[in-house]
Amino acid sequence: MTRVAAFTDTYLPTVNGVTYTIEAWRDHWNDDHGRMDVVYPGTTEYTPRSREHPVRSLPFPFYDGVRVGAPSIPDTVPNADVVHAHTAFGLGLAARRYARKRDLPLVASYHTPTAEYAEYITSRDRVLASISTASEAYERWYYDRTDLVLAPSEPTKRHLVDDLEITTPVRVVPNGIDTDRFQPVDGDAFRERYDLEGPLVGYTGRHGFEKRLGDVLDATDGMDDVTVVFGGDGPARERLEARARRADVDVRFLGFLDREELSAFYSALDVFAFPSPVETQGLVALEANACGTPVAGVDAGALADTIDDGTTGYHYDPGDIDGFGDAIERALAEHDRLAENCLDRRDSISIDTAVDELERHYDAVQ
Template sequence: MRLALFTDTYEPEVNGVARTLGRWVDYLRRKGVPVQVFAPDPALGLPHGAAASVERFASLPFFLYPECRLALVNPVHIRRALHAFSPTLIHVATPFNLGLCGIHYARKYEIPLIASYHTHFDRYLPFYNLQWMVKMLWRYMNWFHYDCSRIFVPSASTKSDLLQRGWEEERLSIWPRGMDTKRFHPAVDRKGHLESHGIDSSNFIVLYVGRLAPEKNVDVALAAFAKFQRTACPEARLVVAGDGPSAISLKEQAEQHDIPVHFLGFTAGEELQKWYAASDIFLFPSPTETFGNVVLEAMACGTPVVTANRGGVTDTVEHGLTGFLCEQGDADAFCDALTELYENPLMRYRMASLALAYSRKQSWDDIFDRLLAECQLAACEGRSRIRHTK
């Protein structure tokens, strides 16, 4: 098998899709499977080197999801690179410019085609007053995935959503996310870490990690925390790790309502692991996740999770055992969950232990072994799966 991967987000971009695809490519190389990646240039300031197996293109950020970039493609360049590489399988990971190129070349040269579905873009639209585009978006998504022999989705809930949209079950396979327990673990010098950031180690720390954007419901996190801090735990502090278009308005909200929030900005690597492990609760109210990598990361660091009862996080968090699932958008419900965990340290400890045990069972290699087997089968099925006429 020779795999050509077309994606509009890739390392060194730091988001769940880019990191997952980077791991997938690394795994294939370790297995001796030739891979050619077609990806946009990353955002300014992110060095990416000049890997021979990654074709890069100038790009602009996509307004709904800046982590995905709209590549300014050169069809002649792509055609030459594909002919030189001679793929036996094309994998399209995002439905934008480069994904369209992958679809086009699979149809034109009758190369077997697979896709991975990572993001519920339809759920983003109402947050930007674009709900009128939902039907149009789904018509496009149906067309985009029509010729894919397999469509890999990150969770059972995502698969269920797509089945309700009329997608064929025999083409949908679950590609869950794994956990690198060497990178994310509970070990931390909590006192030293917090005090190095000007936070007293006696404070009760609630952590949010993720993009600061309307679809993540970070304003709900602030409202829930404010009530929790006011009514249950005056010594609580909220730490927000991330950046995005809502950063300024969230800081203004915190200042206006005198909410004790420590905004870190973009945080990654060892520093992020320390924040997970040093925090008492991880608060993540986003209702738009197809998986929610940050939830599994927090669990791997032994931090109890309070999250929304919608999307892929519901396949990771078992309510009352490995975390709490709250009604989306209900700040009072999130506040009640924070309060219950704060007032019951034994429950917090038990929940953290069960979450940690669950995360340690999520092996990337086991997940990729199953994915590779399905890809090899798709490649062997040959050209007959391409159903569109030229």
């Protein structure tokens, strides 16, 4: 039974991929595999549960909704066998110090390519290039001083090995989906609640500029009877809404959805549209698949592997808006076949499968 101390710079109530992964891994680990304590940036909006250890934090000024924790180690964190950092910054430094002080193995997960988010700080090309170069150099320094790096997908592993030239062993451990939570349900009540009719093409998640959500509008512009539905929120929403007003397609913005609503949202959709080229795995695509909804997404980043082209959805080439529209229309036309394929792969993308794989890697570094 392995005792794990996990350190993350995303605080637990935030609905995003990194938080979901840590929370799900912790709950499943504590149920069957040992004990996992989580150190995270504290906030007055959230009361810590058992085995959660907040530290002082401040809002990150360039990325709304993210907090930066002081790189400190709470006295309440018990002894561990393995230290797991879910960030290279902030609390990632605390994780490294905790591991070195106790001579423990340090495992690090690579969730987000930091350089991709430099545009939140500046739009000047020369400054962007400098920030990207500096962030990649720092990531290389950090991950090369760990015992093992976990990547959620093969494309992310290739980025770490080929682009960042990480010399530490890199292993692929998909984040996994809670298939008890994400399963097909009757979407009619959701459609009725939000007054949605006809074929639904949608997306939910963070509305970030890097996700290119405007491409969904361009790809569906002029599609007869289709309604485009956006769940979630973020800094790009205002610009996206302005763009939607000019599009020849019915567009609805639902805002943040409670977790209890997400399965109904996915099940109500006919196609999940995902144009983001910067995903390290694309959890929302797998959540949609687990609910029986095919995905039309860009053939770039982790989505190149996450979407099984012709089986659980369709790809299109980056920048090819006509190709995106074709992928959506093919997924709509072949919905029933693709949906059945999506449901057939539920076990392979489950959190239980991911945690079993995680256990093997923890055992290997001890």
